[in-house]
Amino acid sequence: MSSRKRPYSQKDKDQIIRLFKSNRTDQALTELLALLDVHPDDHELHYLTGMIQGSQYRYAEAVNSFEETLRLNPKHGESHFELGLIHIAFCRFNKALACFQKVRKSNYNRKETNTYLQKIKKVAKPRDVTLSTCLIVKNEEKHLATCLKSVQAISDEIVVVDTGSEDRTVEIAQAFGAKVFHYEWQKDFAAARNFANEQASSDWILQLDADEELFPEDQGKVREFVHQDTCNGAYLALHNRVSSTFGENKPSVHYLVRLYRNNRDSYFINPIHEVLQISGDVLPVDINILHHGYNLDQNYLDKKKKRNAEILYKRLEENPDSVTTLFYLCMMHLGKKEFDLAESFAKQSLEKISADNVGKQHLYLMLLNNLALISVEKQDYDSAKQYCLDAIKINENYLDPYYFLGIAYFQKQEPELAEETFQNYLKKHKEISSKPVFNLFASSSDTYLYQVYHFLGKIYRRGKQSSQAISMLRKSVELNPKFWIGMVDLGYLCVDCKDYLAAADYFDRAIKIARKNPKVNEENPLLWADFTNAVKAYTRVLQELRNRQVA
Incomplete structure (x- = not known):
C-alpha cells in the first residue's frame, strides 16, 4: 500500500505536533498536507494545518484552514478561538467578538474566552477600520503572487490597476480576490496611482509595487496603526535588495509614505518617482517592506531603466529646474556608471537647493554623498573628502x-x-542599530558594513597588527560569505604569520567562490588580477606545505 493511501493514527498526529513544537514547521506542514491529500474531510488535520500556517505568518492560509475546519465541524471551538486571535492581532475586533461568542457556546477554554471578550468590548469601535492595498502593474506575473500573499490577510480589499499586461498578471490578481481595473498607460505614474486610489473603498490605503512584499512579522503592525486612527499617514521603511560584484548586499533602506488615510487630500504628483502630497500628521513607524526591484534579471531592469529614462528626460524638458528630476537623473546615470553625466546632474540639482532647506535636506545630503562616490570612482580623493565632510557636518x-x-x-x-x-x-x-533614527535620506549603512571591516583589516595588516587584522577580515567575510577578496586577504595574512594550512584553506575557499562569480573574467582586469594572484599565492602555499612534509 502506498504512503498516500495508508490510514493514519494518533501516532501520526503526535509526530506532527512534536515537529511543530520543535520548530520544524516546514516538515510538519509537508506531512500534514500529504495526509490531507488522502483524508480531505478530516477537520482535525485542517485545524493542525491552520495552527502551523499561523506560526509561519501565513495568516490568510491559516484563516482558510480554520474556516475549512468549521465547514466540516461547525462546533469546533478551537478553530473559532484561533480565528478570534487572528482577528485580534489584526484589530478586527468586531469579527473577533463574533468568534469568541461562538467559542463560549462551544464551552472550549471558557476562562480565556471570557477574558478576551471583556478586552475586546473595551477596544472595539462601532465598526472595524478597513484597509485597501493598491497596486499599479504591468506584466508582473513573476512577482505579483508573492506581493499579494504578503498582504492578503490584512487587506479588506486589494485594488490592482493593470496598465496593459500581456501575461498572466490579471489572472493572478483575480485569483487573490483583487478588484482589477484596466487603465490606459499615459507615461505618468502619479496619474495611475491616483486612479488606483479612486477605486479604493476602505478607510486607509497601503500602496505597494508588484516587486515588493510586506515583512511577514509586520502584518499586525499595519492593522494596529490604522486602528489607532490618530494621524493621516505613516512613513514605512523600504528595504532595497541590491546585487553587487560579490553577491547580494545587505539592503539599503529609505522611508516613504506608503500607508495613508483614504481621502481627497492625499494624492500623487510627478509622472515618475511620484510623491504623495498629504496634509496632517505623518508618523514614522516600524513597518517594513522588502523591495526586490534592484535585484531582478537584467532584461527586466534594462526595460525599467529605458522606460524611466524616457519619462525623466521628458520631465526635464518640461521643467529644467526640477530638483527631483535632476536628482533622479543623477541616480540613473550613477547606476549605469556614467559618472560624468551623473556628476553634472548632481551639481545642477545641488545648486538649486540649500543645506538649510528642511524639506529638501535629505536630497541635499544624498547629492553630496553621490558626488563623493563619483569623486572616489574618478580618483579625485580631495573632492571626495570635502563632499563627505560637508555632509557629516549637516547630519552626523x-x-x-x-x-x-x-x-x-x-x-x-x-x-x-x-x-x-x-x-x-x-x-x-x-x-543607530540599537536605537534606529528616522531620516528621509536613503541609507546603505548595512550595505557597506562588510567593506568597512575589510578596509580596517587591510589597514591593520599594513600596520603589522595581525590579530586586529584577522578579527576585522573574519568579520568581513562573515557578513558577506561570497566576498572572496576578503578571504584572499585572510590567506595573505596567514602567509605573513606562516600559518600555511589556514592560508591554503582561505585561498581554496576564495578561488572556488570566485570561479562561480560571472564577473571574474578578463573583461574586469582588476578582479581578474586579484583572482590570478590568489591562484599563484595558493600554488606557492601548497608547494610550501609539500616541502614541509618532505622535510
Missing part, C-alpha cells in the same frame, strides 16, 4: 559619507585618519 547620523571619507583617507595614504573614520562608522552603526 548619515553613515554613507563616513564610508567614502574612509576610502579617501585610505587611498591618500593616511591610515590613521582612515582607521579613525571607519571606527567611527562602526561605532555610529552600532548606536
